[in-house]
Amino acid sequence: MANSESQELDLNESVSVERQAQTPLPGGKKGGWITFPFVIGSFMGLALTGGGLTANLMVYLIQEIHVKSIDATQISNVVSGCVNFFPIVGAIIADSSLGCFSVVLISSCITLLGMTLLNLTATLDPLRPLTCERESSFCKLPSKLQLAVLYGGIAVVSIGIGGWHLTMATVGANQFDKHEDQEIFFNWYFFTFYTSAVISSTAIVYIQDNVSWAWGFGICVVSSLIGSTILLLGKRFFHRDKPQSSPFIGLARVVVASIKKRKVLLSSRIEDYYYGRDHGKAKTVDVTPSKSFRFLNGAALKTEGDLTDEEGSIAKPWRLCTIQQVEDFKNLMRIFPLWSSSIFLSTPIAILLSLTILQALTMDVHLGPHFKIPASSILVLVLITTSIFLTLIDHLLCPTWQKLTRHSPTPLQQIGLGHVLNILSMVVSALVESKRLRVAHNLANSNIVPMLAVWLFPQLKLAGIGEAFHFPGQVSLYYQEFPASLRNTATAMVSMVIGIAFYLSTALIDLVRRVTAWLPDDMNRGRLDNVYWTVVVIGVLNFGYYLVCAKLYKYQNNVDHEQVVNTEC
Incomplete structure (x- = not known):
């Protein structure tokens, strides 16, 4: 297998990376294209599960659980909202403490648990209302226990899907050092995403509608299990970055510190700004804080009482930040208009x-x-x-x-x-x-x-x-x-x-x-x-x-x- 730092991956050969990734990287280095089949294989299994749920959930609620059409629509909307909003929560957890690989692994297990609960509602008679003619006035409403298992399963699987939905893309991209390799990976990632959506919206939905819901949801359970297993099998090959501390706290400190020092006169000298405790040990080039959003530079300006000793320990964390934290916050402000568009x-x-x-x-x-x-x-x-x-x-x-x-x-x-x-x-x-x-x-x-x-x-x-x-x-x-x-x-x-x-x-x-x-x-x-x-x-x-x-x-x-x-x- 080619090391991502020593060889270029030709585009025409990218379709065969699964066959190339058979042995660990030389020298014990983790990451690179050897992880590709594990990421894509795991994502395919999990994406089939997610599509098999969301594509036909409304029909299941109406036909099998006897939920009213408007209520079923609202539940489906809530699920769609959770699936698309929860990745932010998962990302914050990944960036702050657990790391993206751990978040994906835990989320895949949560998805498996939630899908298993939903499959039980389609398989076990005590967990769903008796079958009746559609729109009949004699349809028995679900009991509290049945609703608890149903909504519990939906909530759990929605949280699980949200956890790995786009965090898996970060897991894959983190395995590559070269931007060209990352772009190739993203193309394959989204190709897998849409292909899985087509399969789940046609084949799995057909089985749910024409064979049985138990078989349809059962396939989703199996695909979720396969996806989680593939991820575990590739665990030893993955390069994993463990976050040191919450970056969001650092960003919040930039805002607070810049407000506290809003009246301090800014300096043009590099040595007047704080670059971190280990700055002197690292072979880095000092750069003057950027001129854009200049009012934020005060957050990294050293003033009397900000440091405790000559080594550079911060005495007041909410009054002094590093230049890197300030520039990170500026980057977010620069890209926000593009994101809003x-x-x-x-x-x-x-x-x-x-x-x-x-x-x-x-x-x-x-x-x-x-x-x-x-x-x-x-x-x-x-x-x-x-x-x-x-x-x-x-x-x-x-x-x-x-x-x-x-x-x-x-x-x-x-x-x-x-x-x-x-x-x-x-x-x-x-x-x-x-x-x-x-x-x-x-x-x-x-x-x-x-x-x-x-x-x-x-x-x-x-x-x-x-x-x-x-x-x-x-x-x-x-x-x-x-x-x-x-x-x-x-x-x-x-x-x-x-x-x-x-x-x-x-x-x-x-x-x-x-x-x-x-x-x-x-x-x-x-x-x-x-x-x-x-x-x-x-x-x-x-x-x-x-x-x-x-x-x-x-x-x-x-x-x-x-x-x-x-x-x-």
Whole structure:
């Protein structure tokens, strides 16, 4: 196996890294491509489990537990929110105390426990209500015990999924020293993510609906067990960084210390600033604190009484910080505008996915004379498209870009292209809906429009292509630009964006229903096209905001983005 510091991994050989990783790294060094099959194999098993739960949870609650439709929708929304918000909690724990590998391992075990509880509700008769006809008034409601086991299992598995969901990306990226290897890993990581989502949304959902819920959830339990086992088998190969202390406390100290010293006159001399107790022992080059956000530099300015001895021990921790802590805080402030622009990048996607189902319900969903597409399954096209284009980007588009420009595409360029494709997706959605409404208005008293649902494919494909650019681009950017002590938090920030976008899209749709007549119960009497055009305007404005942020932003940890490169990305 090639050592990540001594050999380049050719892109054309990246598909066979599993076969290469058979022996430990020379010299006992851990990390590198030998860990790749363990990370991807473990993630595949866990991702199948997560998809098998979230893709069909609402149907299970309604059909098997006799939960009312609105209540089932709310529970599903809460689960989606937890899955996308809890990575922040897991990241904080990883960065502060346990480390990302331990968080992933513990979370995978929690996922297995929660999925086992849910499988028991589908397997054991005492843990679920008696079967009855759907919407029958004689359906027996679940008992308190049954609800306790059900909701307990859902809560546990949601916490577990949130724990490893994006922290696993940090585990994998931490195994590589070279930025090119990290980018290749991220592409494979997201390819695995979307492939798993397609499999769970089709094969596992089919088994749940047509064979039995016990078999469907049972497969999820087995896949979770396999994922956890693969992670354990590769434990001895992983390079693991153990955090020394909570970086968040250090960041909080920067704020407090800068406020306390807001009236202190700043110095231009390097020796007047605090670089850490072991600064004199390390062979480092002193740098003057950056001029941006200059008011924060006072937090690292040494004043009388700040130090206890000549060795540099801090007497008042909330009055003095290191230059590194100050610069880390500045990095977060610099990247926050870019992160905020991603919220309205993901919100249109969430709106598109929910409203496309409403469109499909009013259209002809046949493919050929015998095959009929379930309305909710049409969204799988986004996942399939994203999976395909992640591979094309890695093998075709990225090498072509380098041949034309002699540079690697930067994360900001990838995200920007994702913005454009998202806007185009919403434009196509508006045009298709306008055509659907014209056809509907020419009919009398018909809820189904004689228009094939394949008309919806272009907008979903564009959304999928856009996601293949901006989603990995965001993870790569945050992982690269966040302070090294906050790498787990960096990848979790992408998940947080999705969670915010999920709830924001719900709020926007509710607002539209309250103030306009564009979204009635009968979609043929509404103006869904106006909703799409509104989102297009929001997307264009947000893209302009992104361009300003990207233009003003300077890479803090620049690696080969400004240099001519000869290797494939």
